[in-house]
Each structure stands twice: as structure tokens, then as C-alpha cells.
Amino acid sequence: MLDLNDLRVFAYVASLKSFSLAADELEINKSSVSRSISRLERMLNAPLLQRTTRKVHLTHYGTALQQRCDEMLTRVGEPLSFAAIAAIQPQDRLTVCVDSGLGLAAELQNRLLPRFAEGFLEVRPSVRYTSSKAALRANDVDIAVFLDSPSAVGHCATVSRHLYAAPDYLLRRGVPASSADLQDHDLIASDDADEGDRPAGMAHKGTITESRFKVDSRTSIISNEPLAMHGLVSAGVGIGCLLDHLCQEDVKSGRLVRLLPDLRFPPLRVNLAFPSNRAAEPAVEAFAALLRTELKQRQA
Secondary structure, three states: OOOHHHHHHHHHHHHHOOHHHHHHHHOOOHHHHHHHHHHHHHHHOOOOEEEOOOOEEEOHHHHHHHHHHHHHHOOOOOOOOHHHHHOOOOOOEEEEEEEHHHOOHHHHHHHHHHHHHHHOOOOEEEEEEEOOHHHHOOOOOOEEEEEOOOOOOOEEEEEOEEEEEOHHHHHHHOOOOOHHHHHHOOEEEOOOOOOOOOOOOEEOOOOEOOOOEEOOOOEEEEOOOHHHHHHHHHOOOOEEEEEHHHHHHHHHHOOOEEEOOOOOOOOEEEEEEOOOOOOOOHHHHHHHHHHHHHHHHHHO
């Protein structure tokens, strides 16, 4: 059974953003305010407030409860369970599904997830990496991050591409001076250029053009995964058209060499989608904003 005195105390704390001010208004001591809030949080099994040395901030659960306080206070003696407010509060999960070819794992683990956790302590993010279109579009996915496709509606950023090779490969085979020289090199190619879904950096038939890299005969390995192509090029198997952000650290350390910088390829679009239709919820909106910022910084 809900103690309405505790709910009344919470209403004052939520409004004044201060335990001390709430205690003064209610003419009780500060420790009584703290005990009331603690009891309420235990009963609801959810954190309602984030306490700092200067101010009190509402969690998403606290915000949801505050919105119903007036109504609840009029229902004297009415029991309250956590389930009673579940429908009006953000869920405590966040499911993000990322195209594995984007190479976002390090950024998510080292920067985005810790920054997100600072403001959403009660939300448990789950991040999946996949190359499956079906998995990216699953109904339980709150945010899907993927390379361009015909159905894309949430253009978020673009990623640029250039040709790269490992130094040991170039020592063995020589450095191409022009696009024509590539005909004599081993190439790491993509097999999906003509499928119209994920734009390919290199295809295994045709000719070399500015808009799409196609070669006639010396393709060594075909792969439609950007990370796999990056690994093969890094291992010295051949020359590949790779996403620039995947190669930045390799170029700095000398593990990869960028080739023919004047040979340009159309950038690929990165898109966000919200299959679960929870885009308006604060946690989803905040994480999407972090993703957009991270991806746009890659363009700079």
C-alpha cells in the first residue's frame, strides 16, 4: 500500500529540486524527507531521483511519477505498484543494432556508451552487430544503424572511401601510379555492386571509373563486408577500396598506405532507423543524437 505522505514528500522534492527546501516547506526534518523517498523507491523498485551536491534531478521514472502525483494524491488509500506507472514511463532497455561493416564497435564501447550512461543510469543498453538486414529491422530494435539502402529514410551522415594497400604488398608488387596500373594488381573486391542495396567499392567485372571501381581479371578475393575487406588489405592480400574512417589509425601507424588520392568514389550514406517506433522516447532520442554527432565528426 502506498503511503501518501511519502508521495506528498516526493511531489515537493520533485517540484523544488531540493531535499532541504522540501523539508522546510513541509516543516519536517531533512532525514524524514530522505526516508520517505527511499521507501518510495524501494516500493516501486526504481530510482526516482539523482542526487548531487547542489541539486536533485529526476530520473525518467521520477518524471513519470511526478506527472501522475496530483492524480494519485486524490485517490486516498489506493495501492500503487510499479506496473501502474509502467505504461507512462520510458522502458529500462535500449536495443541498438549496428551494421557490422561500419566498424563502430570501438566508438560505442569506449565513448558513446559511457557518455550515455552518465545521463541514463537506469537504462540498460544492448548493442548488437550484424550484417543481416532482417536483424537490423527487427521489431525489438530501437535504433538501427546501417549503410545506405533503397529503403533508407533517416540519412545521418556520409562515409568517404579511397584505395588502400599494405606496405609489404606494395614492396612486392609496386605502387600504382594511375588507375590504369590497377589492372596489374590483386584486388579485394565486393560482390554486391549490382544488387542495388549496399554500394560496392570494388566489383569483379568491368572497368575502372570514378563512380564505381570495377576490374577485369585480377580480383583475388570477393567480400561484401567492409571489415573483412579491411582485414584482407591489412594482411597484404591486395588493394581495396575501404572506408576512410576504418583506415585512419592504420595510415598514421604505417600499417596501410592510401593510394591514388585523386581517384574519388561516391561516399556511402549512413542511416538511422527506429523499427520499434520508440524514437520519441528520451533515451532513444539521446542515444541517436550521440550517434549522429560521432558519425558527423568522422566526416570532418
